[in-house]
Amino acid sequence: MIVVLGGGLIGLGIAYELAKRGAEVRVLEAGEPGRAASWAAAGMLAPYTEGLAGTPFEAFCARSLALYPAYVEELREAGGVDARLKIDGIVRAAYTETEASALRAQVDAARQSGVEAAWLERREVVRAEPALGPNVLGGALFAGEGQVDNRRLGRALASACAARGVRIDAGGGHVALEADARRVRGVRSRDGFVPASVVVNATGAWAGELAGVPPEARLPVFPVKGQMLALAMSRALMRRVVWVPGAYLVPRDDGRLLVGATVEDAAFDVRVTAGGIRSLLDAALAAVPALRDLALVETWAGLRPASPDGLPYLGATSLEGYFVAAGHHRNGVLLAPATARALADALEGKVDDAARPLSPLRLGAPPSALAS
Ligand SMILES: Cc1cc2nc3c(=O)[nH]c(=O)nc-3n(C[C@H](O)[C@H](O)[C@H](O)COP(=O)(O)OP(=O)(O)OC[C@H]3O[C@@H](n4cnc5c(N)ncnc54)[C@H](O)[C@@H]3O)c2cc1C
Numbered sequence: 001m002i003v004v005l006g007g008g009l010i011g012l013g014i015a016y017e018l019a020k021r022g023a024e025v026r027v028l029e030a031g032e033p034g035r036a037a038s039w040a041a042a043g044m045l046a047p048y049t050e051g052l053a054g055t056p057f058e059a060f061c062a063r064s065l066a067l068y069p070a071y072v073e074e075l076r077e078a079g080g081v082d083a084r085l086k087i088d089g090i091v092r093a094a095y096t097e098t099e100a101s102a103l104r105a106q107v108d109a110a111r112q113s114g115v116e117a118a119w120l121e122r123r124e125v126v127r128a129e130p131a132l133g134p135n136v137l138g139g140a141l142f143a144g145e146g147q148v149d150n151r152r153l154g155r156a157l158a159s160a161c162a163a164r165g166v167r168i169d170a171g172g173g174h175v176a177l178e179a180d181a182r183r184v185r186g187v188r189s190r191d192g193f194v195p196a197s198v199v200v201n202a203t204g205a206w207a208g209e210l211a212g213v214p215p216e217a218r219l220p221v222f223p224v225k226g227q228m229l230a231l232a233m234s235r236a237l238m239r240r241v242v243w244v245p246g247a248y249l250v251p252r253d254d255g256r257l258l259v260g261a262t263v264e265d266a267a268f269d270v271r272v273t274a275g276g277i278r279s280l281l282d283a284a285l286a287a288v289p290a291l292r293d294l295a296l297v298e299t300w301a302g303l304r305p306a307s308p309d310g311l312p313y314l315g316a317t318s319l320e321g322y323f324v325a326a327g328h329h330r331n332g333v334l335l336a337p338a339t340a341r342a343l344a345d346a347l348e349g350k351v352d353d354a355a356r357p358l359s360p361l362r363l364g365a366p367p368s369a370l371a372s
Contacts, residue, residue, distance in 0.1 A: 001024045001198075002024065002196060002197075002198045002347075003026050003187050003194060003196040003198070003199045004018075004026070004200045005028055005175055005177075005187065005199065005200065005201050005202060005203050006027075006201070006203035006204055006206075007027050007029030007033030007034065007168060008033075008034060008204050009038040009333060010038075010325050010326070010336060010339055010340075011027055011029070011202030011203075012033060012034065012154065012161055012168075013157060014202060014325055014340045014343045015166045015168075016075075016157055016161050016164060017341060017344045019161065019165060019166045021344055026166070026168075027161070027169065028172060028175045028194070029168065029169065029171070030171075030173050030174045030203075030206075031170070031171060033154065033168055034151070034154020034155065034157070035154070036204055037204050037205065037303055037304055037305065037332060038153075038154050039150065039302065040228065040300055040302020040303075041150045041332070041333050042150070042248065042250045042258050043150035043333050044147050044334070045065055045148060046090050046145045046334065047062065047331070047334060048142045048144075049140075051106055051109075053112070053115070057310075057357065058113060059353070060335070060338055060342075060358065061335065062115075063354055064336070064337050064339070065144065065334060067341075068087070069085060069087070071337040072084075072085040072153075075157060075159075076156065078163050078164065079159030079161075079162065079163050080159060081155045081160075082152065082156070083149055083152045083153035083156045084148065084149040085146065085147075086148075087144060088239070088240050089141050090142050090145040090146065090240060090241045090242070090243065091120070091128060091140070092139055092243040093136050093139040093244050093287065094138050094139055094140075095135055095137055095245055095287065097137070100138055103140045106140060110142060115142070115144060116142075116143040116144050117140060118143070119140060120140070120141055122138050125138055128141065128240075129240065129242055131288050132242065132244075135287075146241065148333065149252065150333045169191075172189045172190050173190050175187050176188045176211035177201070177210055177322065178193065179213075179321075182320060183322075184319060184320065186199070187199055198321050198347065199321060200324070200325060201322070201324045201325070202325045204305040205221065205222070205224075205268070205303035205305040206221075206305075207219065207305060207313075207324065207326030207327065208220055208221035208222060208326075216318055216319075217319040219313050219360055219363070220307060220308055220363075221326050221327045222305075223267060223268055223303035223304065223306070224265065224305075224306045225262065225264040225265070225269065225303055225304075226260060226261035226264070226302055226303075227272055227273065227276035227280065227299070228260035228300055228301070229258075229259050229260075229277055229280055229296060229299045230258050230259070230296075230298040231256070231291060231295065231296060231297065232255055232256060232257075232295045233257040238257060238288075244287030245286075245287065246279070246286075247260065247280050247283035248260055249284060256297065257294070259280050260280065264276070270302065271301065272299045272300065277299055304328075304329050304332075305326050305329060305332070306329045307327035310329065311357060311358055312328045312329070312335065312339070312358055313358065313359075314339060314346070314358040314359070315355065315359050315361075316346055316359075316360070318361065323343060323346060323347065338354075338355075
């Protein structure tokens with residue numbers, strides 16, 4: 001039996017993939033599945049807008065983006081929930097010459113990776129997104145990117161997991177790992193001991209805190225707080241995801257325009273603050289004055305799971321039977337499909353070139369327990 005700790009997009013995605021490959025899987029979730037960072041996110045699928053072209057992380061991100069259409073369709077068929085994928089391009093707008101030249105370089109880097117990206121002159125960017133207003137200088141269009149409704153994706157995964165026979169135990173509080181000197185024995189929850197030969201730590205921002213992990217197998221994962229808000233817009237206002245300096249704007253089919261996100265070092269504090277919301281509104285209104293009269297309908301905050309080198313941890317650790325899939329920081333929604341496959345492959349002893357830079361063993365933990 002395989003136990004997956006954490007029922008976010010990462011844990012549920014892994015559980016679904018493992019069940020598909022024939023494993024008996026149980027997910028233990030401290031709170032409610034799909035309600036932590038996976039619920040708080042904006043759902044952008046944006047590796048090139050994020051400037052990841054040319055980094056060691058690019059291949060893994062590109063793979064996950066490519067998997068998305070079939071992934072969403074498969075989950076819809078398996079569990080009946082459509083996560084509403086839209087790959088209709090992301091516009092990143094420039095308001096100063098400095099921003100424009102940095103964006104042109106980003107377009108060039110993406111093109112060198114073979115990605116469809118274009119620099120748009122002022123009139124082209126206004127034609128594409130008229131709300132961008134009078135002061136925009138130009139912008140970059142990354143055509144192969146877009147968004148998914150991450151809250152619906154969480155529901156789609158939970159439903160597809162149930163259809164595949166995955167047992168999801170939610171609301172049981174924080175679960176601890178149980179291991180002896182050599183290997184994993186199982187996990188301990190409020191309801192008692194659950195034996196397991198394999199445990200996957202997919203506990204997001206809490207992954208570094210998991211009780212019972214021996215010191216040599218611990219990984220440094222820490223929370224990075226993000227606050228967001230939603231405005232009620234008329235449907236014609238904005239068509240695609242748009243980045244402006246200091247904020248991004250994500251139009252949803254239900255008429256909400258998401259505005260995100262702050263990046264704060266605030267430990268596990270998820271309060272929405274006046275200063276956080278003001279900074280987002282200042283950035284959004286400066287770029288798109290037409291937002292001024294829209295109703296503010298929702299505010300929230302979540303915790304990105306970050307790692308010191310900016311890459312997730314994905315795969316086997318120095319403790320036999322203990323696997324980690326955490327630290328996806330700003331890109332966990334994007335990376336859910338590729339993570340699920342790579343972790344299931346790692347359980348079968350397979351690691352390919354795109355996933356290799358993400359090994360938890362990159363920190364120098366001795367692989368002796370794995371080899372023995
Ligand atoms: C404001 C904001 C905007 C974002 N926007 C984007 C975006 O546009 N695109 C993108 O790709 N990514 C985005 N992200 C990042 C993305 O949300 C995360 O990388 C991703 O959701 C991480 O998923 P996860 O399953 O690892 O963590 P989570 O969704 O946080 O799930 C972890 C789960 O583990 C549970 N848990 C913790 N400890 C235990 C324990 N001991 N036992 C059992 N369960 C436990 C928690 O209750 C939680 O449900 C954003 C994040 C934030 C906060």
